[in-house]
Amino acid sequence: MKQTNSVREAFSLEGHRALITGSARGIGRAIARALAECGATVAVHGVRASDALDQSLADVRAVSPASAAVTGDLGEPGCARALFTATSAAIGAPDIVIANASVQVRRPWLEVPEPEALLQMQVNFHATYQLFQLAYPAMRQQHWGRLISVGSVQEVKPHPDMPIYAASKAALENLIRNLAKQCGADGVTVNNLCPGVFATDRNAEALNNPVYAEKVRAGIPLRDFALPEDAAGAAVLLCSAAGRYITGVTLRVDGGMGIA
Numbered sequence: 001m002k003q004t005n006s007v008r009e010a011f012s013l014e015g016h017r018a019l020i021t022g023s024a025r026g027i028g029r030a031i032a033r034a035l036a037e038c039g040a041t042v043a044v045h046g047v048r049a050s051d052a053l054d055q056s057l058a059d060v061r062a063v064s065p066a067s068a069a070v071t072g073d074l075g076e077p078g079c080a081r082a083l084f085t086a087t088s089a090a091i092g093a094p095d096i097v098i099a100n101a102s103v104q105v106r107r108p109w110l111e112v113p114e115p116e117a118l119l120q121m122q123v124n125f126h127a128t129y130q131l132f133q134l135a136y137p138a139m140r141q142q143h144w145g146r147l148i149s150v151g152s153v154q155e156v157k158p159h160p161d162m163p164i165y166a167a168s169k170a171a172l173e174n175l176i177r178n179l180a181k182q183c184g185a186d187g188v189t190v191n192n193l194c195p196g197v198f199a200t201d202r203n204a205e206a207l208n209n210p211v212y213a214e215k216v217r218a219g220i221p222l223r224d225f226a227l228p229e230d231a232a233g234a235a236v237l238l239c240s241a242a243g244r245y246i247t248g249v250t251l252r253v254d255g256g257m258g259i260a
């Protein structure tokens with residue numbers, strides 16, 4: 001067990017390599033930037049090349065020059081493996097994986113077609129599981145690793161029009177508890193970072209409706225939506241030596257929304 005000398009050192013990610021899926025925008029982008037600021041070499045990721053991905057890469061390279069960008073649609077078969085291979089080629093085998101990308105479709109449950117349900121389960125749950133499988137052997141070998149899924153307050157407060165999305169996130173919460181028990185002896189922590197309502201692209205249209213926005217706000221104890229940067233500190237904690245004794249937890253960054 002390595003003891004760190006100072007709080008600053010405990011939060012340092014120098015020497016680590018992080019893949020953050022879905023980090024062209026939103027929460028993933030803020031997390032990627034924070035990890036890079038703490039010294040990690042980062043692979044930012046989007047479905048495809050885009051201005052947003054270029055900007056996210058420029059952000060992380062400003063503080064961590066060896067960082068890189070990778071692309072791929074995690075709804076496609078074989079994407080997780082291709083993404084892991086591309087990441088390893090670009091920055092080395094990642095010892096931090098944050099599975100942040102997700103697909104979220106609003107539709108009443110009786111109308112959800114099978115392909116749409118399977119796509120959400122594939123991207124949100126199965127691709128996370130696959131990336132964890134792929135990254136684990138190198139983590140085990142160096143006796144250090146961080147596997148982090150990104151869940152949702154919908155694990156405990158499912159939206160009636162997002163039943164598959166909510167279920168895919170609840171599955172992650174179960175998965176990390178299972179894996180945390182199995183990976184701890186290898187020096188690998190496994191956790192679930194769980195956002196509430198964040199003002200990101202996916203919510204822009206809904207939150208632009210003042211009546212709806214006020215209704216949502218009223219259900220949040222802290223009475224406001226989060227900004228992407230609000231997830232960054234929690235991610236750094238879970239990734240760093242400061243969080244070395246935290247495993248198997250769902251860490252809610254939700255303004256209290258998920259309180260039972």
Ligand SMILES: NC(=O)c1ccc[n+]([C@@H]2O[C@H](COP(=O)([O-])OP(=O)(O)OC[C@H]3O[C@@H](n4cnc5c(N)ncnc54)[C@H](OP(=O)(O)O)[C@@H]3O)[C@@H](O)[C@H]2O)c1
Pocket residue numbers: 021022023024025026027028045046047048050052072073074075099100101102103104123150151152153154194195196197198199200201202203
């Ligand atoms: N925003 C919220 O209020 C909220 C609440 C609870 C949980 N969450 C969770 O937090 C995470 C981030 O959410 P966000 O709001 O920051 O997302 P966002 O702004 O909508 O960005 C989503 C990112 O995921 C990527 N992505 C989308 N579909 C993908 C696919 N099929 N394969 C690979 N990558 C894909 C996108 O790539 P491109 O940029 O190339 O399109 C983008 O970079 C998600 O897991 C979400 O479920 C968010």
